[in-house]
Amino acid sequence: MIRFKTVLAGGFAAVGVVLAGSIAAQAPQPVNLLASLRDGQWELRPHGGPVAQRLCIRGGAGLIQLRHPGKVCDRLVLEQTSRLITVQYTCKGSGFGRTQLRRETSQLIQIETQGVAEGLPFEYAAEGRWVGECAKSAP
Structure with missing residues (x-):
């Protein structure tokens, strides 16, 4: 009888490991933040500065390399x-x-970037707002 309990307990442990593995494999992955941002015209307003710039962004990845476009x-x-x-x-x-x-919403972000571009250091912090579709280019 003792042998049966040991085997049974070992079997439950193995089932627990298999179930835990399948639960972990099915856990939701984080939403791809960059893919969740809207394509189009973004206005970047630097923190502490009145001068804003507008960029046409196709895919949120365009916001990662602002100083290396x-x-x-x-x-x-x-x-x-x-x-x-x-x-x-x-x-x-x-x-x-x-x-x-x-990401605050799909149309509002906070961005901070720093590094070196063309041999010069940079540091930049801004709020970005989606302001509309990109201008259509002439054919």
Whole structure:
């Protein structure tokens, strides 16, 4: 009888491990923050400054490399949740940066970025608001 209890207990433990593994595998993944942002015209208003700039963004990833636009860079996601992403990137020959983007809504973000661009250090913090569709380019 003792042997049966040991085998039975071991069997329950194995079932528990299998169930725990399948539950962990089915746990929801964080929403891709960058994909959740709207494409279009974004207005970035620097914290502590009145001068805003407008950018046409296709995919939230365009907000990661503000000082290295259009450059092919290696990226490393350091942290990501459904509301926050921190990305470190290196652009060979052009510099590097680290950007933290916090999503308030799909149309409102807070962004902080710092690094080196073209040999000069930069630091930038702004609020970004989606303001509409990008202007259509002439055919």
